[in-house]
Each structure stands twice: as C-alpha cells, then as structure tokens.
Amino acid sequence: MSTPVSSIHESNDPPAARPTMQDVAHAAGVSLKTVSRVVNNEPRVDEKTRERVHQAIAQLGFRRNDIARSLRQKQTSSTIGLIIEDIANPFYSSIARGLEKVAQQYNYMLIISNSEENALRERELVNALLSRRVEGLCIVPAGTDHSYLAAELRRGTPFIFLDRPPLQLQTDTIVLDNRGGSRQAIRHLLAYGHRRIAVIQGDPRVYTGAERIAGYYETLAEHGIPCDESLIYSNCDEAQLAHQATHALMSLPQPPSAIFSTSNRISIAVLRALRSYTQQPAFIGFDDFDLADMLPTPITVVAHDPAAMGTRAAEILFARLAGSTVPFQQTIIPTRLIARGSGELPPPRA
C-alpha cells in the first residue's frame, strides 16, 4: 500500500534557514525598512531599489512572516475560527463552505475544529482558538453555559452562534426555523388526513430537538388532536435506535399512519427500517438529503439552506470586525416543505 519514491532526504546539506527581511536587506544592500516597504508595496521607493530588493527576495526565497507581522500590527491575525460537531456531516460542511467563501473575499483564513458534541472539548477549542487570536469565532455549541465568553465578547471579539443559541450569554445567533418547519410538516400530514402521527426524534433537550417537538405538539393541539405519547420515540440519534423505534411503531396494535423524523440521520435509518413493510406509512423528515427524490417513494422533507447559515454568520462577523455596534441579532433561516411523495401518502382506509 505504500512505496518509497525518492528523496531529498539523502542529501546532507542542512536545510537553509528561512531568510528574514534582514537577510534580504543585506543581500540587496539596503536597510530593513526599505525591504519592508517593498514587501508591502509602499510608495516612495526608488524603482531601481525596488527592483534590487525584489531580486534578493526571489533569490533567497524570502516569504514574509505573517506571525511576526500580526504581532506588530494591531493583532490582526486575519483568521477566524469555526467550531462544529463534525465536518464530515454535510450540514456542517455546508455551513463551513458558506463561511469560508465570504472569508476568502476578505482574505481571511478559516480554522475549523470538531467538538464531537463534547462540551469540554468545545471549551478547550474555544480557548485554543482565542489564544491564537482568531479575530472572531463561529460556534455550533455543544456546551450548556457560555458565560465564560462574556469578558472576551466585551473586549470586542465577535462570537456568532449557529444552529443553537448560546446559554447564559447574549450574542449574535443564527438558527433555523425549527418550530415552523415542524409545524409545516405536521400540518401537511394533517391535511392529508393523518391523525396518528408518530415522531422519531433525537435528544429533546437539545435546542433544535426541543423546538421541533414543540412544533409537533403545538400543531396537534391547534387542531384538537389528542397526543398519544406512545407514538413518540426520543434519543434516536443513533441509527440503530431509530431503526428499533421504527419497528416498535410498526408493530403497535394500531400503528401510526404517518411518521415524522426530526433529522437527516434519523430519516435515513427510519427509511431503511421501513423497507421491510408492505404497508408504508406517510413520512416526512426534517432536513433535506441527497437522493431523497430518487428513492422508490420520493421523500417529502422540511428543507433549508445550511450554506446560508454560514454566509449570514460571516456577514455579521465581518460587520462586527469592521466596527458595527448594532444590537445582537437573531437570524432565523426559513424552512420550506418539499412535497415529493412520501408525505402525501394517504392514511389507510379504516
């Protein structure tokens, strides 16, 4: 699986040290400051001098040390941080993409860290990033208390919370219309005649989970539908648990005529489990996913735009960096129901 290729490592010459502006200055026979002027494209440098300096730079392979630079300049690292749960999750990678797109326009670099949903890890990462002097930080929080950021926030570092609001802290926040999305889904199922609507959800104590299940309860209540708690399965973020929940629901003496899943990952597990049943319940899932339209019964979903969360976060962040002192904003990213078929299956005729 691995084969040696060739090597510069055989040669014994010690690698040349990295040249500094001082080295360039010597080589070009000018002062350090003149090199700095050339490197930074400052005016008022003689063309001949500039040329000589450029040659020395090329010859020595000089590259400005932005770390030293940022130390002297007013601590501008031109770097922002993003803390998410898992970059391999398409929801987060879309956020990252939106954020980085804007960051590139400002010539900022993006440091991405995965908290793995661990509050302690999250805090370590926040501290590590702040020590590195990121100029702003976007966080999909796993922790439950962000008051420790208050001092840093007052000091001027912008924090943007994504997907879930901060706790014990006031700052800019961008969330989905979780409750509204759920309401759309449940209203849709009700409109198609469903009355026994099951829910397979993750952790209802997490913000998004709480909002989504609240949308379910609210909508049922508004329509005067009594809520049957035996149709609600929680903490099914693991595929296997979602799988089991599905089978449990379908094995009830009176199975639900529709299932609502509160997330992407759960939806997929549920759909896998549902394959073994001939009588398919209606199904709607929160979050869109690739190929939802290609399944034997195309899947109706509550869709949204994760990349928009990233770009919106970036807009606010860079506005803050530019000095904006408008009040903290809560941005709500809209959801929309995409009817593809699975959500329009009618209930079985009684």
Add this chain to the structure above:
Amino acid sequence: MSTPVSSIHESNDPPAARPTMQDVAHAAGVSLKTVSRVVNNEPRVDEKTRERVHQAIAQLGFRRNDIARSLRQKQTSSTIGLIIEDIANPFYSSIARGLEKVAQQYNYMLIISNSEENALRERELVNALLSRRVEGLCIVPAGTDHSYLAAELRRGTPFIFLDRPPLQLQTDTIVLDNRGGSRQAIRHLLAYGHRRIAVIQGDPRVYTGAERIAGYYETLAEHGIPCDESLIYSNCDEAQLAHQATHALMSLPQPPSAIFSTSNRISIAVLRALRSYTQQPAFIGFDDFDLADMLPTPITVVAHDPAAMGTRAAEILFARLAGSTVPFQQTIIPTRLIARGSGELPPPRA
C-alpha cells in the same frame, strides 16, 4: 428573518485592552518571567506565588498570546493547512475529518481553504498559508506545476499531496487505486456478460480521470474486446452534461448494455437520467455514496475510504514534523467493489 436582541454595544465604556503577562505581573506583584513560569506550568515556583498569579490571571482575564509565543519559540505555529476544492463535497470533508482527528491528538489546528479547482487560487492559498507559517500542508492539487514548492520543501516544510500526485515535484503522495478500481468494475461487468460498456467520465486529463479511463481500456484490451469510442463520453462533470450523455447513449441504434461512471457526481446525474428508461442498463459507479443501497435498484460501486486518506496524510505529516527523513512515500488507498444489484443486471438477450 432577523431581529435585534439586546446589546452590550449600548454601554460606552471602551472595551478593556487585552492584558499581557506584564499586566498580570504588575497585578500580582511579581516579574513577567514568573508569570510566564506559572502560565507554562513550569516547576520551581512557590505555591503562594503561583496562587497569586493565578488570581491575577483570572481577574484580568489574561490569555496567553500564542502568536507572540510562536514567534519566540522556534516558529512552531502548531497549525497545519489543507487545501481542497470544496469542503462541501463529502469526499473532501471526509479527508478533512480524518486529518483533523489526528491533528487534534497533537494539539494542532487545521486551516482549511477551498481552491475551487483554480490553479491560481491554489497557489495564492499555498503562499498565504506558508506566510502564516503552517508547519505542514496537505494539498489536493488543482495546479499543474508544483516546482515552486521545492525550496520550501527543502527547507523542511512537509507537503503531502492527496488524491493526485504533484507535478514537477517529488513529495509524499496519497492516491486511490484509481486504475485498479476501474479494472474491478469493468471485469465485473464483463463477467456478467457485458460487451458494450459505456463510460461517462469527467476530464480525462486530470490524474484520477486518466487513471480510471486507462483501467477501462486496459481491461477491455486484456479481454480482447474492441473498444467502441462512441460509447465514451468525456468532460461530463457537470450534472447536465452527464445527463445529456446518458440520453445520447441510450438513444444509440445499439445502446450499451452497461454504463460505468467515473465519479460520484456523475453517477447521480446518470441515475437521474436513467429513470426514464424501462430497459435499464447495468451500472457501476466509481465512489460510493449515501443511499446507494436504497435506490429502486441498489447501486454497485467502486468504494474506498476517503477518511483514510486524511489520517494517512496526517501520519506522514506528523512523522515528518517529528524529524522523519525516510524517502517520500506514495501510498495507494485500496478500492473495493460493492455489488448491490445495478452492476449485476445481465445484458439483454440478443
């Protein structure tokens, strides 16, 4: 969509400047060096002193400036860079995940940049990252000449190329077994009796594309099957072009009995196009994708492990940072054919 929440911005007190070790030293009534000792957990500090310093740190909200630190310490930024085409693409985000997982173990941060397949942009990003003194760089190259990295490489900065080898440069490289994967796919189709096997591919001049199509040609030749160039559609990376190619193939007087797609994105576009035909050709795609097993005919693919590319890159990178001078390695990540149904459809009986 956006509502003001509240604000610290109304208060007029200028945000406190960020305290330095010097400030802490004054507050604690000790010297700067003692603060440094406490912050870095050095021994030989009196417990009482340590306590006083900790209090001052807490009170002032001091946070060590790792930028200044890394300037004085032997330029260790504890940061590595990753340049990919698009973090929103699951292939790349999996690589990023693998890389970051290992980086976290070493307490390194990961800067991710998207080149958008633009060679110029790639080079700018490389330069920007090197100026920030990333200690190593992983690159999925878009450019066609990486000789400009030679000096930096000799100087000791490790460069790891992912998915495609560097051009005009020797360094550590990690690629998939592209050719072998294609060979598996084509042999599989041949074994099921197919003789007219179409290919819908991307740009055959890109390394991965060249290898994959070479595997196709080789395998046909080995089996003495004449190659019909009218069955090969290139440059179909755009979904719409792949779509059109599929329809063109299926409209031939003698359509192919099997289709091989050389990438993920193309596969999905092809499958969308194929939905409108009753007589389905056999199909195999390079790259696995979510829900491939859930489509009406589950999709046979050439699968591999993108996260392994990331972790392998990290292993090599950190070994180099630790001083390894073994020859450059080319690592080949294996592929495996996953037969799910679409690749086992027989050719129509003549």
Add this chain to the structure above:
DNA sequence: TTGTAGGCGTTATCAT
C-alpha cells in the same frame, strides 16, 4: 525561587 536582558521578525515613528 525569582528576576534581568535580549531577541524572535515584523511594522511604526521619527529622523535624515
């Protein structure tokens, strides 16, 4: 156990 002096590589200030 604690402190002083110097320097990392750059930019800011002020002089020439």
Add this chain to the structure above:
DNA sequence: ATGATAACGCCTACAA
C-alpha cells in the same frame, strides 16, 4: 527616498 530605533508579547539564557 532611505534608514535608525523602538516596540509588539512572549520565551530563552543567564544571573542573583
């Protein structure tokens, strides 16, 4: 147009 000097915040080396 060019340069000398100080400073950014911290760590290293050495001294007390």
